[in-house]
Amino acid sequence: MKITKLATTLLAASILTISTATVFAQSAQEQGLAISQESIARDNGWVDMLASMTMVLRNKQGQESIREIRMKTLEVAGDGDKSLSIFDKPRDVKGTAFLSFSHNVGADDQWLYLPALKRVKRIASRNKSGPFMGSEFSFEDLASFEIEKYQYKFIEEQPCDLGECFVVEQYPTDKYSGYTRRLVWIDKAEYRMIKVEFYDRKNSLLKTLTSHDYKQYNGKFWRPSLMKMVNHQNQKSTDLKWENYRFGNGLSAADFNKNTLKRAR
C-alpha cells in the first residue's frame, strides 16, 4: 500500500515536472519567436533603401583588403526583399552587379552580371554558407532577416552595451545553413541586434558579430554604421561600414530586373 502510494506520488511528481518543463520550453520558444517578430514589426514599412558598404577584410597577419559595394533594396510585403548590388572595389570586379529576389521559403533567385562579357548569369542560391567576396560574412549573414528562416528560443535577459538585452537562440530552418544555431542579443528598448554568436555545424563557436553606432532614420528605422565580424577559428576579421543610408527613394519592382542589372553603375 505504502509502496503503491509512494509510486503514485513519484509518478505524479514526475508528470508534474515534465509538464512544468514543457510549459517552460513552450514559453521560451514562444517568447523567442515573439521577440524576433517584434524586431521585424518595428522595422516594417521602410519600403526601399539605398546604402553603400565598405568591407575591410583582415587576415591573421593584419593585412587588409577592401570591398566597396552599393546596394538598392526593395521591401516586398509577404516575401523576401529584392536587391541590386553594384561592386566598385576591388578594381578587377568593378561593374559586376548582383540581383537577388529573396524568398521567405524556398530558394532565392539570383543573377550575376559580368561586365567584361556583358553576360547575365543565373546562379544557384544554394550556397548559403559560403564566404561573401572572400570576407568573414557568409551569404546568409547578409541576407534579409525573415521569421520563417529560424526557430527560436528565449534564453535570458542580460545587461548589454545599449542597456538591457534579450538573449535569443535561433536555429536555422534551411538545411544548407552553415550554422547549428545563432545566439542573438537584442536590446529591449528598440529591438536592435547588438551581438550575434555563430555556432558552426559541429556546434563550436565560429564567429562573433557586433553592431555599432546605431542611427535612426526617418524617425523609425535603426541601422548600424559599423558591423564587426570576428572569426575565432581562423583569426580573420571583417569590418563592414555602412554609409549613405537613404529610405523612401521611390523605387519599385521595375528597378529590379535583368535590364536594370545590366545597366547598373
Place this chain on the structure above:
Amino acid sequence: MKKIVLLAIGSGLLTQPVIASENYFEANLKVSTEFTFYPQKGKFKGQDYHANLSLALSPDFYWEWNDQQDSLTFEPFFRKDQHDSSRSHADIRELNWVHLSDNWELRTGLRKVFWGVTEFQNLVDVINQKDPVEGLNNEHKLGQPMINYSVVNDWGIVDLFLLPGFREQTYPSTDGRLRASIPVEDVLTTYESSREDKHIDLAARWSHSFDVYDIGVHWFKGTDRTPKYQAVTHNDNLVLKAHYQQIEQVGIDLQATVDSWLYKGEVIYQDNSTENYWATQVGFEYTFYGIQESATDLGVLLEAGYDQRGITADALMQNDIGIGARLAFNDAQSSSLLAGVIHDLDYHGNSFSLEAERRLGDNWKASIEARIFSPGSSNDPSNIFDKDDYFKITFDRYF
C-alpha cells in the same frame, strides 16, 4: 557618386524620389601585359618563335545626365603584339547612348550583346562579330552598330534590333600562331548581299525568368557572322577567300537552376541559300559547395554539342563532348581554376585547357591560361594547331 549624395543631403532632397540632377562622369583603365610561351615552333612559315609579348589597353568612359535618364559609354580597345601584326589592332567595343524611360530603353551606337547559357560555346550568341585574334574562347567581340529598343513587361523582356553595318571577322596574320594553314586574304572577301557590309540586319529576342527557369527565344535575319571559305590563288599565292552569306535563324536558350544543379541548353535552326540545319549545345553544371569543410566550391560541367551538318560544319563543337571542373577558392584574392577538355567524337581529337586567376593586392590580377591540342585523325581540322600548345600568363593592372 559620393558627390551626388552629398549634394542631395545638402539640399534637403533626402526624401525626394529623384536625387539631385547632376552630370556624372567616370573613367577607368585596364592595362594588360601578356606573355605567351610556345614549347614548339609553329607549323607554318612565320611561326618560328617560342615566345610572344603583347600589351593591351582597355579604357572606359561613362557619362550620365538628365537625372540618370541618359548615359554615354565609350570603351575603345588597343593592342600591340610582338609578332602578329593583325593582333596589333584597335577597336571600339562600345560607343553608345542609352536613353531610359519608365519600362523601356533605347540603346544606340556600337555595343556588345551576349545571349546564351552554356559554357563551351554559345550557338545563340549571334549579334556581334567575334574577335578571334584575342583568343580562342570567342569571349572577345567587335562592337556592333545597332539601335536596340528594349521593353520590360510582366511576361518578359522584348529586345528589337536594327543592325546597320557589318564587321568582318579578324584573323591572325601569317606571323601569328593559332592560324589556318592558308591565310585569309581580306581584299577578296565577298558577300551574298549586294549591299555587302552595309546590309541592315534585324533581330528580336524575348527573354523571361519564371520559377527556376530562364528562357530566351530569338530570331535573326542578316549577314552570317561566320563566313564560308574557298581556297584561291591570289598573286601566285594560295589564300582563303571569305564569303558572307545571308541567313535567317531562330533559336532558344534555356536554363533551369535547381538546387546545386544548372541544366542548360541552346538550340538553333538556320536557313541560308545553300543549306538549312539545326544545332544544339546541352549540358549541366553541378556544384559541390564547401568541399572538405573548406570554403572552396567545386563545380563539374558536362556539355555535348551537335550540328546536323556533321563534319562539314564550321562549328567549334559539331559532335563533341566538353567536360570541365571549376574550383572557386572563395578567398580574399578570389582565386579560381578552370580545367576542361573537349573531345571530338568524329575525329577523336582532344583539346585540353587550364585557366587560373588570382587578385594581387588591390589593383592587380594575374591569370594563366594553358592549352594542349591533341588532334585525332589526320583530317581533323584542329591539326592546324598541332604545334601551337601554349602557356600564357597575363597581368592586368587597373587604374
